[in-house]
Amino acid sequence: MGAETQESASAAGGRTVRARAADLTDQPLTALAVAVFWAWLVVRWTNDFLLDGSLAPRGTSFFPTAPIEFAASTLSGVAADLGVFGLPFRWLAGLVGFVAASVPYLPELATGVWVTVLLTVSGIAFGFVIAVPLSIARVYGGTITRSVALAYTELFRGTPLLAQLFVLYFATPLSIYIRELPAVGTGFVPAQAFWVAVVAFTLNSAAYQSEYIRSALNSVPEGQLTAARSIGLSKVEGIRHVVLPQGLRYAIPGWSNELVYLIKYSSLASFITVRELFEQADAIASETYRYTELFVLAGLLYLALVVSASLLMDAVERYVAIPGLGTSGR
């Protein structure tokens, strides 16, 4: 009973996260902010990884800090002149000062964002490829296939993700094999720890995704497969052409939660030395002692990623919507 309650509570919590994000995405300002964020990221990555720093040297910000610092000091000057009434200006000056202090760290954080994005996208995509057969096995498999699939999901949902990362990284020779592969750890291709994390997130996310897809498949009425079989489709063809296209549409909202979770949980990869966003922020902070700036910045960047994901999934949901079927109508 306890596990069940927790399960539904966390599912509900996830839904709220996304619902809030979806409210945000209704606002054109959010869309604009997300567009600016991605334009910056793409230009930054292109410059750093492909153009070899020809727009701005690697690690150097696109934005000069001097004018921002000047604005901050001007504002605090104004605040001082106004005495008690200068409080709002003092706050503003603090904010602008924060921006000025943050700007130099943005390039290195952008590299961390690249790793986070790559990790999340690979984990969710490879995980999906495993999750679909897994959930089909759960719903349509025989006793043995069903129990094997169930055992898999329970194992990966029932143990901490961090433990899975550690086991794969420290207790298996996986990272040694990966290190031998060409290109690993050069340019924009991250080092072996990253790939171990991809494997862990794939296996873990497959378990969670299969739960969402399984319950979505269960909500496709039985008559759909019967009708498919009655026109001569085999069971597998019926699942592929009739049940899956409907079930996957039902699965979108839950599946989107999993994407949001994975973006945030990808920070756990820092424990096995992957230089994703969180690890990058942590590394810079321990050199510069600018902990507040860096973790606030990292938090904002995670938020931007989560909002982007919500925006994307809303668009996907709208794009694949079919009258009377699935998500928007329910």
Place this chain on the structure above:
Amino acid sequence: MSDPLLRLDDVYKSYGDERVLSGVSFEMETGDVDVVIGPSGSGKSTMLRCVNRLTEIDSGAIYLDGDCVTDADTDVNELRKQVGMVFQDFNLFAHLTALGNVTLGLRKVRGMEKSAAREKGYEHLEQVGLLDQADSYPAELSGGQKQRVGIARALAMDPKLLLFDEPTSALDPELVGEVVDVMRDLAAEGITMLVVSHEMGFARSAASDIVFLDGGEIVEHGPPEQLFENPRADRTREFLGRLRTEHEEG
């Protein structure tokens, strides 16, 4: 002498301890329209589902065009290409348009090209009077329209035999007519149909034979005028009496 199109030979079927079909035997010739009537739970749906092997029989045999289709080595998908089925609750593919519903089997089962399948799909939608709804999704159609798409979907496979399982029972009374009209047209075109239905108008005007099923047995089997006007068995008379009262009340 040629084989009948469909022959059920002493078919038995039980679910657990419950015997649902006990020794059902009957034949249909090509072009026949047989209507099955009987109380709820008498095994009508089970009988239909045995014909296209959505349900497996326990003993006996079923022959389609002379071939035994209840052998273990029969290719069920091959069989189902030849036997279309129309369901009480339509079971239209909810993610496909009317045209998509009709062409899915053509594309994925018959392996037809997209354009050829579309052309044939339009033909069958026209046959049921729904050419103008080709691009509508099931949720956008009325019950009567849904069932007509269901019929078009089954027709598109050019089956030797069409099975109907209470095709009008889920419909509002005012929508029954359009479906019955389509079924009458098909009967007139010589399409072989095995129809579970209590639509008396259709049974009287289109049926070659009426089969009365009760308790998993065929109690009586004969042409509509005989079976409706001069039922031989008491059980038939009783059931028809009940059906008429229900009809008048409803």
